[in-house]
Amino acid sequence: MADLLHVIGEALEAYWLSPLSLSVLAVCVASIGTLLYVFVTNAQNPKLRVSLLTGLYALSIFFWAFVGASFVLCVSQARMVAYARNGVSFAVFGAVVGGLAASAIISLLVWRYGNAAVIRKFTPRNPAPNETWLQQYVDLLGKFERVPGVRVRIVESNDALAMAVGGAHQTILVSSGLLALLERDEIEPVVAHELMHLKHHDAEFKVFSRVLSRILFFDPFSKFFDPAVHREREYLADEASGRTTGKPATLASALLKLVDRAPPAQSAWGLSIFGPGTGLFSRYPPVGERVQRLLLLAEILGNRSNSGNSSSRPAG
Numbered sequence: 061m062a063d064l065l066h067v068i069g070e071a072l073e074a075y076w077l078s079p080l081s082l083s084v085l086a087v088c089v090a091s092i093g094t095l096l097y098v099f100v101t102n103a104q105n106p107k108l109r110v111s112l113l114t115g116l117y118a119l120s121i122f123f124w125a126f127v128g129a130s131f132v133l134c135v136s137q138a139r140m141v142a143y144a145r146n147g148v149s150f151a152v153f154g155a156v157v158g159g160l161a162a163s164a165i166i167s168l169l170v171w172r173y174g175n176a177a178v179i180r181k182f183t184p185r186n187p188a189p190n191e192t193w194l195q196q197y198v199d200l201l202g203k204f205e206r207v208p209g210v211r212v213r214i215v216e217s218n219d220a221l222a223m224a225v226g227g228a229h230q231t232i233l234v235s236s237g238l239l240a241l242l243e244r245d246e247i248e249p250v251v252a253h254e255l256m257h258l259k260h261h262d263a264e265f266k267v268f269s270r271v272l273s274r275i276l277f278f279d280p281f282s283k284f285f286d287p288a289v290h291r292e293r294e295y296l297a298d299e300a301s302g303r304t305t306g307k308p309a310t311l312a313s314a315l316l317k318l319v320d321r322a323p324p325a326q327s328a329w330g331l332s333i334f335g336p337g338t339g340l341f342s343r344y345p346p347v348g349e350r351v352q353r354l355l356l357l358a359e360i361l362g363n364r365s366n367s368g369n370s371s372s373r374p375a376g
């Protein structure tokens with residue numbers, strides 16, 4: 061036993077002191093650093109930031125998969141790594157291939173099954189006869205925004221929830237608690253906000269990064285960048301909803317009603333339209349800021365329609 065531990069120790073030492081394994085780590089860290097730099101210096105370009113974040117995720121999965129595969133190889137093939145000619149090179153090569161394969165498989169599985177898992181968790185039902193107007197509204201909006209075939213399903217819950225789930229069957233989940241809390245006029249821009257998440261593919265990304273940040277719970281990158289992109293996407297969905305429905309102020313009033321409620325159950329954090337937390341690690345932007353931006357938009361849209369009215373008036 062002591063002999064085996066000694067061999068494993070030698071293997072780990074030979075492996076992690078080899079220029080080959082260190083250069084793989086260095087390339088990884090340098091790539092992450094470059095993407096981070098572009099990310100931080102492009103605060104005004106949310107679409108680019110989301111692409112960069114996807115790259116950062118891919119790199120950080122590979123980084124940890126490489127470290128994990130290296131460890132497994134050093135332990136299982138300790139004698140080869142420690143003493144064989146080219147043993148370390150073989151192990152590094154194996155860890156790179158293993159790391160790439162593991163990253164690809166993890167990403168595919170999360171992408172493929174993450175959305176369905178979210179829907180299963182909330183066990184939604186079909187809309188009741190007095191709720192079918194929601195589906196009709198989403199059909200109409202989806203036709204205009206070119207996001208066809210979105211299903212509306214109802215979650216029985218006292219929490220006020222509204223969330224978009226992408227994948228093969230795009231779905232907007234609305235809770236009975238939200239329907240009871242808000243007026244129909246307020247529900248419409250909330251549902252439009254969720255449709256915009258589907259249109260911009262935020263919904264898939266939200267689920268992807270949420271599941272991934274659980275798998276990579278020890279990874280510092282996902283702790284910081286996952287919430288950052290969520291916050292940007294919320295602003296964008298608010299704005300797009302306000303523009304399409306022409307009711308940004310109504311969405312602001314809906315948000316203020318949601319704030320007054322207790323925060324929803326943890327299972328909905330990061331998925332629903334509103335949740336707890338502020339600051340760098342919150343997936344939600346400050347509500348005050350969201351409301352302020354919506355009211356500004358209302359003022360801009362209002363001014364535009366007013367000036368439209370006055371110019372259409374006959375002169376004199």
Ligand SMILES: [Zn+2]
Pocket residue numbers: 253254257293294297332333
């Ligand atoms: Zn949202």
